[in-house]
Amino acid sequence: MRYTDNMYRSACHLACGLLLGVAVLLGASAEGVSDPITIKAIVEVEQPNQSHARDTAKLISADRVVSGDTVIYTLEVRNTASSSVPRPTVTYAIPAHMTYTPESAVGPGADVTFSVDAGRSFATPENLYIAEPGGLQRAAAAADYTDIRWQLKNTLKGNSVAFVRFRARMK
Numbered sequence: 001m002r003y004t005d006n007m008y009r010s011a012c013h014l015a016c017g018l019l020l021g022v023a024v025l026l027g028a029s030a031e032g033v034s035d036p037i038t039i040k041a042i043v044e045v046e047q048p049n050q051s052h053a054r055d056t057a058k059l060i061s062a063d064r065v066v067s068g069d070t071v072i073y074t075l076e077v078r079n080t081a082s083s084s085v086p087r088p089t090v091t092y093a094i095p096a097h098m099t100y101t102p103e104s105a106v107g108p109g110a111d112v113t114f115s116v117d118a119g120r121s122f123a124t125p126e127n128l129y130i131a132e133p134g135g136l137q138r139a140a141a142a143a144d145y146t147d148i149r150w151q152l153k154n155t156l157k158g159n160s161v162a163f164v165r166f167r168a169r170m171k
Contacts, residue, residue, distance in 0.1 A: 036081030037088050037156070042074040065170050070101060074165045082158040090150045090164055091119060098168035102142040107150045107164035115147035116140045122149045 044059040062071050075092060079085050090107075094100050102125075105112045113122040116130060128140035150164045 036079050036083075037085060037090075038078045038080055039090060039092075040076040040078070041092070042076065044072045044074065045069060046072065067170050069170045070167055071098065071170065072165065072167050074163055077152075077156065077162045077164060079156045079158055079160055084155045084157050086155045088152050088156050088162075090152070091147060092149075092166075093119065093147050094145055094166075094168055097171055099171055100142045100145045100148070101167035101169060104167035105148050105150070105164070106166070107152065107162070109153045110150040110164060111153065113149045113151070114140075114145045115149070116144045117146065119147040122147070 043062040045062045045065065046057040047060045049056050049058050059072060062069075065071060073092070075090060077088065077090050079088070100114075105114075113124055114128060115122050116128050125140070125142075128144070129137040130140050130144055132138055148166055152162060156162055
């Protein structure tokens with residue numbers, strides 16, 4: 001299936017809007033103070049480029065994506081407060097039309113875990129299981145992942161930014 005520019009942009013805008021809405025809702029405390037952490041998703045693809053007899057690639061906006069394309073999601077994690085936030089956690093749902101690329105989730109100074117149950121629980125890949133009919137369990141595959149969580153190991157200083165990233169393939 002070929003996705004048109006408008007279809008993909010609409011899906012990306014919807015996903016980004018939902019993510020920001022969830023981040024705001026999850027960040028609200030009992031006193032009504034919102035979380036100073038905001039997340040902006042940047043969605044790109046690699047474009048081959050040959051310059052000076054070298055094969056390279058550059059990242060461009062994912063305006064046109066077709067089945068089988070690999071998309072790179074970079075999440076800009078911004079602390080909008082002037083004070084530091086100790087060890088922030090970033091959670092991102094893998095879009096429904098995408099399949100996570102194994103071992104691609106990275107973030108400097110972050111522990112990465114995954115969910116196979118729409119974000120209700122998280123674990124490392126070797127500890128994720130899927131319930132099969134009849135009560136049996138099998139090890140989860142990357143295609144089973146629904147969400148990714150990065151637990152930053154360090155404090156995010158006030159008015160600063162951290163980046164985390166993953167790749168996924170269009171179904």
